[in-house]
Amino acid sequence: MARVESVLDLVGSTPVVDVSALSPRANVTILAKLEGRNPAGSVKDRVAVSLIRAAERDGRLVPGRPGQIVMEPSSGNTGIALAMVCRLRGYDLKVVMPTNVSPERRQLLLAWGAEIIDSPGTEGSNGAVRLAQSIAAEHPEWVFLYQYANPANPLAHYETTGPEILADVPEVTHFVAGLGTSGTLMGVGRYLKEHKPGVQIWAVEPPSGEIVDGLRSLDDGYIPPIFIDNQGVDLLDRKVVVRPRESIEWTRAMTQVGLFVGISSGAIMAGAVKCALTIPEDQAATIVTIVCDDGWKYLSTGAWSDDIDDVVERAKRIIYF
Amino acid sequence: MAATVRIPTVLRPAMGGLTTVSVEGSTIGDVLLELTTTYPAIQGQLLNQDGTLHRFLNVYVNDDDVRYIGGVDAPIADNDEITLLPAVAGGAA
Known part of the structure; x- marks a missing residue:
């Protein structure tokens, strides 16, 4: 694919690289799918394209019509990916974002011409979702894509990421x-389970609930509607x-394996290693994991250069994941 | 069996500000029941009336979500670490 018509044609078809040098077990291969290779820099490019195309298909957005406004809550990558796609498609984008994300994310949004609406940092992504919902109710003329509930989000992975993984790694036994x-x-979980029954689907969760102090009680909690719609509890094998x-x-x-990755990808790799440690030594396994984005947006966190105690302490106040 | 339970910020005001407590029990259900008995202010925050987990509560035993390893019947060993986390909107979204 040396020459393409549009940057959007460069979304997806990302490479998979063997990172088994970091595997704790010689019988377990670990492969990382490099989503930072997408044009706006993350796995969310797939989602942004899918969300916008779905809105255009159902007539909520019309290419070429001036003055159309798209709004979305995002702690970073979805907003950045949407900003790139919206600029190409001629829509204005407003991103509702917690104030305590790494500054590079805000800079990237501004670079792509998006407008940022601040939500309280102490309320994390929950606060951004809540504020976006109330703004959407006040502005029904804006197109609220709502990635947490929009079936076009998992569909992007069902139609692209999942098939790419199975084509490139037919021996996959675990997806993390x-x-x-x-x-x-x-999306990937449903595709793999349908096409290769027996594949184990592992979810990795950063402990963001520990630092969200905008919750008054557990009843203020949040489960993404797409998780419920896809029977997430049954689809996952382990979390x-x-x-x-x-x-x-x-x-x-x-x-050590030549990859400069974002911090959520480090968390996912940690999960992949936990997964590898559960595999008996007389069994072969192939784990596919996702590198969501590269490390550039996180340089200001000092994640690679500062004392790790300081970085961990800062992670309690700044959304890195 | 005595396990250490890490308490999330949202529940601390109802538990005297504690960040961790030591609780006896042989299953997760035992431990959560014991917690609500000792700290009645969190009644209804951990378990539903039918004994199932509150939908917005994630419970981890040594970093494993118990919903995938037996739910309230998941066994507890001595010195296990139990973490209670509220379900919130995801991280890098």
Whole structure:
């Protein structure tokens, strides 16, 4: 694919690289799918294209019509990917984002011409979702894509990421990814389970609930509607929580195999290693994991250069994942 | 069996500000029941009336979500670490 008509044609078809040098078991191969190779820099490019195309298909967005506004809550990558796609398609984008994300994310949104609407940092992504919902109710004329509930989100992974993984790694036995909106896990998980029964689907969750102090009670909790719609509890085989320290340690370890990855990808790699450790030594296994994005947007966190205790302490206040 | 339970920020005001507590029990259900008996202010925050887990509560035993390893019947060993986390909207979304 040396020459393409549009940057959007470069979304997807990402490479898979063997990172088994970091596997704790000689009988377990670990392969990482490099989603940072997408043009706006993350796995969310697939989702952004899918969300916008779905809105255009159902007539909520019309290419070429001036003054159309798209709005979305995002702690980073979806907003950045949507900003790129919206600029190409001629839509104005407003991203509702917690104030305490890494500054590079805000800079990238501004670079793509998006407008940022601040939500309280202490309320994390929950607060951004809540504010976006109330703004959507006040502005029904804006197109609210709502990645947490939009079937076009998991569909992107069902139609592209899942088939790519099975084509490139037909021997896959486990798929490990971060939970986030659950779009990657629901889409890839459903595709793999339908086409290769027996594949285990593992979710990795950063302990963000520990630092969200905008919750008054557990009843203020949030489960993405797409997780419920796809019977997420039944689709997943295992779910593990990964701590900030492990995430930073594995983010750093990925440089040993030549990969400079974002911190959520370090967390997912930590989950892949936990998965590998459950596999008996007389069994072969092939784990596919996702590198969601590269490390550039996280340089200001000092994740690679500062004392790890300081980085972990900062992770309690700044959304890195 | 005595396990250490890590308490999330949202539940601490109802539990005297504690960040961890040590609780006896042989299953997750035992441990959560014991917690609500000792701290009645969190009644209804951990378990539903039918004994199932509150839908917005994630419970981890040594970092494994118990919903995938037996739910409230998941066994507890001595010195296990149990983490309670509220379900919130995802991270890198």
